[in-house]
Amino acid sequence: MSLEDLVGTRIPPRVVTVERGPVVDFSSAVKDERSEYRSLAAARSAGFDRIPTPPTFAFVAPNKGSFVDDQPEVPSDAVALVELIAALRDGREGMILHGAEDFTYHGPVCVGDTFDVTGYVESAQTKPGTPEQPGMSVLVVRTDFQRAGTDEVAVTTRSTFLFRPARSK
Amino acid sequence: MTESPAPPYVDDLEVGDRGPSRSLVLTRTDLVRYAGASGDFNPMHHDETMALAAGMPSVFGHGMLSAGFLAGAVTDFVGLGTLTRFRVRFTKQAWPDRTLTTEVEVRALDPDSDGANVELDCRVVDDQGSVILTGHAAARLPRRTEKAAT
Numbered sequence: 001m002s003l004e005d006l007v008g009t010r011i012p013p014r015v016v017t018v019e020r021g022p023v024v025d026f027s028s029a030v031k032d033e034r035s036e037y038r039s040l041a042a043a044r045s046a047g048f049d050r051i052p053t054p055p056t057f058a059f060v061a062p063n064k065g066s067f068v069d070d071q072p073e074v075p076s077d078a079v080a081l082v083e084l085i086a087a088l089r090d091g092r093e094g095m096i097l098h099g100a101e102d103f104t105y106h107g108p109v110c111v112g113d114t115f116d117v118t119g120y121v122e123s124a125q126t127k128p129g130t131p132e133q134p135g136m137s138v139l140v141v142r143t144d145f146q147r148a149g150t151d152e153v154a155v156t157t158r159s160t161f162l163f164r165p166a167r168s169k
Numbered sequence: 170m171t172e173s174p175a176p177p178y179v180d181d182l183e184v185g186d187r188g189p190s191r192s193l194v195l196t197r198t199d200l201v202r203y204a205g206a207s208g209d210f211n212p213m214h215h216d217e218t219m220a221l222a223a224g225m226p227s228v229f230g231h232g233m234l235s236a237g238f239l240a241g242a243v244t245d246f247v248g249l250g251t252l253t254r255f256r257v258r259f260t261k262q263a264w265p266d267r268t269l270t271t272e273v274e275v276r277a278l279d280p281d282s283d284g285a286n287v288e289l290d291c292r293v294v295d296d297q298g299s300v301i302l303t304g305h306a307a308a309r310l311p312r313r314t315e316k317a318a319t
Contacts, residue, residue, distance in 0.1 A: 063208025
């Protein structure tokens with residue numbers, strides 16, 4: 001199977017809840033100490049009805065808020081992200097890199113929110129190389145954070161992963 | 170803790186205006202804290218032995234740690250809850266003990282893009298002159314409508 005055949009492949013869907021503790025820890029880890037991420041009173045003073053989250057929190061939210069009791073059945077054709085990245089490597093020597101990350105915001109992500117998170121391979125290609133340096137392989141995974149029980153997508157992320165093959169001997 | 174200022178009015182901005190800069194001396198503890206807070210336990214970011222075995226001079230920062238740090242600087246400029254887009258491209262590793270500094274600048278006003286009325290160029294550089302990541306942000310800022318009405 002060629003890399004291009006992965007286009008359209010779904011990753012396992014998840015139900016993700018945004019909890020208060022992870023938002024505080026994450027904002028400290030990215031050195032953003034603003035009080036609105038820590039205090040409901042401060043968030044309300046700034047015009048929010050709940051505690052907002054830092055702009056890049058959505059990227060980690062599935063790691064911090066996927067609870068086993070809430071998870072949907074995994075479709076049989078879904079492929080885990082780590083397996084997609086392994087397919088990018090395709091057994092070759094070289095390095096996997098996170099090349100780029102792109103967030104599109106349609107609505108707020110706040111403490112207490114629950115999202116149906118779905119994703120799929122939006123593009124996959126191997127770039128032309130040279131005899132000395134084989135071309136990079138590039139995989140873009142699109143993920144949508146849809147507010148549970150609604151058709152409102154709050155955030156879309158596009159994650160670009162690169163595989164840079166080792167130089168030819 | 171710090172309070173966030175209200176978002177600026179788009180009318181008060183000009184192309185080339187720069188937002189407040191943030192600086193950080195990156196420590197290994199910062200890397201461990203981000204690993205725990207993000208759930209990203211790639212050993213290249215916390216296990217020196219494995220990083221050396223992989224041919225790296227040391228552990229290095231998660232790209233998304235630098236991106237999150239930059240997002241804080243962008244938020245300092247445009248305020249909370251105004252972003253419509255934030256994208257970053259990772260260009261160089263962030264090494265421990267280096268000073269990371271953010272740069273945020275107005276690239277365009279009133280671009281015709283999905284309701285945003287300001288676009289920013291932004292990046293993180295280190296004290297050796299390396300560009301760690303480059304990015305773009307778009308935001309929807311308030312307008313001085315009451316002033317326009319008089």
